[in-house]
Amino acid sequence: MTRTAFVHTEGGPSYNLGDDHPMTPLRRQLAVELIRAYGLDRRPGVIPVAPTPASDAVIERVHAPAFVAAVRRYSASPALASAWEASQWGLAAGGDTPAFAGMHEAAAAVCGASVTGALEVWEGRADQAFVAGGGLHHAFANKAAGFCIYNDTAVAIQALLDAGAERVAYIDIDVHHGDGTQWIFFEEPRVMTCSVHETGRYLFPGTGSIAERGVGAAEGTAINVPLPPYAGDRPYLRAIEEVIAPAVMAFDPDVIVTQDGADPHHADPLAHLQVTMPAFPRAYRALHELAVAAADGRWVALGGGGYTFQVVPRAWTMLFAEMIGAELDDEIPEEWWRRNEESLGVPLPRRMSDDPEPEVPEDERMRADIEGDRVVDEARSLFVR
Numbered sequence: 001m002t003r004t005a006f007v008h009t010e011g012g013p014s015y016n017l018g019d020d021h022p023m024t025p026l027r028r029q030l031a032v033e034l035i036r037a038y039g040l041d042r043r044p045g046v047i048p049v050a051p052t053p054a055s056d057a058v059i060e061r062v063h064a065p066a067f068v069a070a071v072r073r074y075s076a077s078p079a080l081a082s083a084w085e086a087s088q089w090g091l092a093a094g095g096d097t098p099a100f101a102g103m104h105e106a107a108a109a110v111c112g113a114s115v116t117g118a119l120e121v122w123e124g125r126a127d128q129a130f131v132a133g134g135g136l137h138h139a140f141a142n143k144a145a146g147f148c149i150y151n152d153t154a155v156a157i158q159a160l161l162d163a164g165a166e167r168v169a170y171i172d173i174d175v176h177h178g179d180g181t182q183w184i185f186f187e188e189p190r191v192m193t194c195s196v197h198e199t200g201r202y203l204f205p206g207t208g209s210i211a212e213r214g215v216g217a218a219e220g221t222a223i224n225v226p227l228p229p230y231a232g233d234r235p236y237l238r239a240i241e242e243v244i245a246p247a248v249m250a251f252d253p254d255v256i257v258t259q260d261g262a263d264p265h266h267a268d269p270l271a272h273l274q275v276t277m278p279a280f281p282r283a284y285r286a287l288h289e290l291a292v293a294a295a296d297g298r299w300v301a302l303g304g305g306g307y308t309f310q311v312v313p314r315a316w317t318m319l320f321a322e323m324i325g326a327e328l329d330d331e332i333p334e335e336w337w338r339r340n341e342e343s344l345g346v347p348l349p350r351r352m353s354d355d356p357e358p359e360v361p362e363d364e365r366m367r368a369d370i371e372g373d374r375v376v377d378e379a380r381s382l383f384v385r
Helices: 026-037 065-076 078-082 084-089 103-122 152-163 179-184 233-251 279-295 312-324 334-344 362-383
Strands: 004-007 046-049 128-131 168-172 191-198 222-227 255-259 299-302
Touching (some): 004 103, 004 312, 026 312, 026 334, 046 103, 065 078, 065 084, 065 103, 078 084, 103 255, 103 299, 128 312, 152 168, 152 179, 152 255, 152 299, 168 233, 168 279, 222 233, 222 362, 233 279, 233 362, 255 279, 279 299, 299 312
Parallel strands (some): 004 046, 004 128, 128 299, 168 191, 168 255, 191 222
């Protein structure tokens, strides 16, 4: 029986960038509640794991001590972030990653959850792990960015290396390029970073071109497939199945870490890809099969982006169901649906498969898919031997 660590903390410090910020902790909470409403957390082989926050020593294996000290300072007194110097750490008031009270403790808790999941897998207590709260992939070694204070994906990968892993493959299927994680390991040949995303020509963070391939001994270990705006299911899935999967197989990793942002969906307000709900379970199946084939099933699945209550809980429930081999009833559990539609004051889908037609005209989507296929073909010619 496959053992799956379900890593989640009840209560604790909240990673909350503000009441009106798109990175609301409700996204994760609703996903965890939907997983529980389906009873997936009680299936045979699922192991509930309560993580502990990462220590400064663990965080500083990736992040500069001076940056951690700055985060602690603004965490204790967020008003100090109004000074110009806060911008050098990416924590300026009014920015996309504003300082908030207790942010060091909240970000350390996220890192701790991802590290816990990674070590549960590496040390053999579980075959795979799911960490809905993880996936803060934009933070750099010395700067917060893109809603991310500490980069828990990189901290977890470094913990795996420190524990003895010889090769770790990181796969990022968020709509935004996984820039922080890539740059942290850009010179590290033991880590392969793979990202399929909307091209940085039109979307934050502005990076992730095919030409970014690693340097020195790590040349060839950074793989990027930047898709044009409005590209949909076909090029997105081809990037995962035809470029990333064979490249990771050739890399022969000991463990796979995935960042599973749901923001490629066409309804997401912060990007332009036109991926539909049916594409998500196929993508998750491809990742699962890859983990089994390339890493003997050792898989650490983290959350990530996604900024609609209508999509994120369903997508991550589909991901967890794929991990544990569960079939989901299409009808969403009545109690979860009714309680959250009333409390949120927004309409929620009644079925897992519900998906309105994308608003982008079909001819634009078709043109984007053709260009996306061209990008996938170019990437495949470069990265797949």
